[in-house]
Amino acid sequence: MSSRHHIDDFMRGRIIGKIEEGRKITDVAREFDIAHSVVSRLWKSFKTTGMCSRWHGGGRVRSTTPAEDRYIVLSAKRNRRTTAQQVANQFLAASGKPISRKTVVRRFRGRGLYARRSVVCVPLTRQHSTARLQWCREHHNWTEQDWACVLFSDESRFSLSSDCRRQLIWRESGTAYRPENIQEKDQYPTCSNMLWAGIMINGGTRLHVVANGTMMGQRYFDEVLLPHVRLFRGAVGDKFVFMDDNATCHRTLAVQDCLDSEGIQRLIWPARSSDLNPIENVWDALGRQVAGRNYPPTNKNTLIRALTEEWDKLPQQLLDNVVQSMVRRVECCITLHGGHIPY
Secondary structure (H helix, E strand, O other): OOOOOOOOHHHHHHHHHHHHOOOOHHHHHHHOOOOHHHHHHHHHHHHHHOOOOOOOOOOOOOOOOHHHHHHHHHHHHHOOOOOHHHHHHHHHHHHOOOOOHHHHHHHHHHOOEEEEEOEEEOOOOHHHHHHHHHHHHHOOOOOHHHHOOEEEEEEEEEEOOOOOOOOEEEEEOOOOOOHHHEEEOOOOOOOEEEEEEEEEOOEEOOOEEEOOOOOOHHHHHHHHHHHHHHHHHHHHOOOOEEEOOOOHHHOOHHHHHHHHHOOOEEEOOOOOOHHHOOHHHHHHHHHHHHHOOOOOOOOHHHHHHHHHHHHHHOOHHHHHHHHHOHHHHHHHHHHOOOOOOOO
C-alpha cells in the first residue's frame, strides 16, 4: 500500500465518513490504498479537533516584508561588492529591525542574485569602444577562411603567485560582462616571466621566453620577427597576415621596416582589445595546465620549464577552435557597441 501523506480535503472527508459508518481503520486504509498509520492519525485528529480538513499555515513568520525585501536587494545592486553582513547592518540602521546574514542571502537568491567573482577587464573609454566597434564593422565580412591566414601573437606574464580575486559581487546569472559587474584593472603581477607566442589554424609557434628583462623594439625584431614570424610568412604565402597589438615595442620603425621588407601584411589592431585576441584563451589554458601539475613550479627555472612543457602539450584543436571564434567575437562586439565581450 502507498503512504500518501498529502490527501486533499475531499478525500479526508470520505475517509472520516467511512469510519463514522462503523468501518474499521484497516479496511478503510485498504480501500483507499493509504497506509494504516495515515488513516489512524487522521481519525485521531478528527476526534480531537472536530475538523477533517488540513490545517494550513504554521512555520516561522517572515522577518521582512516584500517592501523590505526590495530594499535589501536594491542595496546590493547599488553596491555590488558589499557583503551580506554589511547589508544586514545597513538594514538594521535604516529600519531598526535586526536580520541575520542568512536571511539576506535568502532574499538575494529569491531575486536571482548570487555571489560570484567579478570579471577583470582593462578600462575602456568611449574612444576605445568607438574604435573597437569601427574595427569590428570593417572585419564583419571576414570568414573563417580569412581568419585562418592570421597569426595571432601576444606577450603574456606568468608568475608563481596569482590574483585569487577573493572579493565577490552580487549578480544575476548570465550577467558577468555587464558594466556594473566588471572590475577594470591595468597592473601586471610582479616577479613574473614574460613569454611570447603566436597561434593560427593548423599551426603555432614555439613558446619564446623573454629572458632578463622586458620586450623592447630591437629584441622584438631579433627574437620574434626574424626567427618566428618570417618563418610562418614563408610557409603560408602571400595570404599571410600578422597580428600584434599596439605595444610600443611593436610599433618602432625598425619593426615596420622589417615587415615591409619581408612582405608581411600587418593586421591593424584596436587598442585595449585583448578580449578580441583568441590567444588570450590559450594563455588561460596554459596557466590552468601549469597550476594543475602534480608538482607545481617553485622557482623561476621550474616555472619556465613547466610553461614550455605544457605549451607543447596543448592540442592543436584548442588553437583552431579559438581562432575560429573570431567570427563570433566580431559579431558580439558589434552587438555590445564596442564594449567588453564574454571571451
